[in-house]
Amino acid sequence: MAFTFQTQVSLASFNTFGLPATAARYGEILSAGQLVMLVRNGELAGQRTLVLGGGSNVLLTGDVEATVLHIRIPGRELIGSDDDYNFVRAGAGEKWHDFVRWTLEMGLPGLENLTLIPGTVGAAPVQNIGAYGMEVCERFMVLEAVDLKSGSLMSFDFKDCHFDYRDSIFKQEAAGRFVITSVTFRLPKRWTALTRYADVSRELAVRGIIDPKPIDVSDAIIAIRQKKLPDPAEIGNVGSFFKNPVISSEHFDRLLAAHPDLPGFRQLDGRIKLAAGWLIEKAGWKGRALGPVGMFENQALVMINLGGATGQDVRNLSSAVQRDVAEHFGVKLEIEPALI
Ligand code: EPU
Numbered sequence: 150m151a152f153t154f155q156t157q158v159s160l161a162s163f164n165t166f167g168l169p170a171t172a173a174r175y176g177e178i179l180s181a182g183q184l185v186m187l188v189r190n191g192e193l194a195g196q197r198t199l200v201l202g203g204g205s206n207v208l209l210t211g212d213v214e215a216t217v218l219h220i221r222i223p224g225r226e227l228i229g230s231d232d233d234y235n236f237v238r239a240g241a242g243e244k245w246h247d248f249v250r251w252t253l254e255m256g257l258p259g260l261e262n263l264t265l266i267p268g269t270v271g272a273a274p275v276q277n278i279g280a281y282g283m284e285v286c287e288r289f290m291v292l293e294a295v296d297l298k299s300g301s302l303m304s305f306d307f308k309d310c311h312f313d314y315r316d317s318i319f320k321q322e323a324a325g326r327f328v329i330t331s332v333t334f335r336l337p338k339r340w341t342a343l344t345r346y347a348d349v350s351r352e353l354a355v356r357g358i359i360d361p362k363p364i365d366v367s368d369a370i371i372a373i374r375q376k377k378l379p380d381p382a383e384i385g386n387v388g389s390f391f392k393n394p395v396i397s398s399e400h401f402d403r404l405l406a407a408h409p410d411l412p413g414f415r416q417l418d419g420r421i422k423l424a425a426g427w428l429i430e431k432a433g434w435k436g437r438a439l440g441p442v443g444m445f446e447n448q449a450l451v452m453i454n455l456g457g458a459t460g461q462d463v464r465n466l467s468s469a470v471q472r473d474v475a476e477h478f479g480v481k482l483e484i485e486p487a488l489i
Contacts, residue, residue: 210463220329386454442463
């Protein structure tokens, strides 16, 4: 059956911040083959495109003139193994959290620290999702993506993806060019729990668990996230609104002299990663609103929609927080989600 795009589709329920936006042209993609055909038939020629997954890392600040490709490609399977790893592939449209819990049910641990992160499997490598001491690139093997220029199905291995902190080639030079259709993960057969992160070890201790199983780590992380982070089904948000900034050790020492309780984490290159949530809290924005948006009371790094927010409201609060953090600490905060 021929594929038909819909016109004038509301995206309000397809972005977790709940911003009002209408797509001029919208199509639901259910397979890689379907996308290949659309490109080869010239359906996307000369068109700008916007790829939408779970809508949990995107701020739609106005109507979208581009063709929206809503990726709903399903599928998850164990595709093989070697002495050290099991290889698990999932369709880009699978919900990330459901996929993680499925791997645990299948006895294939390794992704449990990334439990309850909103969004889809296909979006996970784009911003190299991370939480509680792990980034998804550590479990990544390969992904398939359709080249919107040529219509060919391409493979990207670890090296090709240029992973970095909340970053990859798909946010940089390849942005807008490829649509990820499936991702294959490499899950270790010799599993050990990763519980160094203070919140995780504390939660396990509270639960009296000394030798945690994968499901215990996952359950503990659900509890931590539910305490600190708003549920996007109830309060519009896109998780962390800013990246944690990285500064020179000289800058850090100067700040530390004035703020002895400043948290900082030394990076491999000697620079120091700060906690943006701490900076925002100290700049007076935790639990404070500007119009219909505010910084969340339990985690100052998360911007929330108090109801009826527009793209302009998001921009206003974002600039105000950036300005105050820069004034207080001389640190520039960078927005983490994609601003459309
Ligand atoms: N902090 C405060 N006040 C706040 C929030 C945080 O003082 O309101 C300080 C505390 O000292 C705390 C430290 O910041 O110990 C770190 O806070 P938290 O453990 O909540 O983590 P985060 O650095 O704020 C990052 C990720 C989250 C991820 C958590 C847990 C980024 C941008 N964010 O937040 O990812 O869940 O670590 O690993 O790296 C996301 O990217 O959307 C996201 C939620």
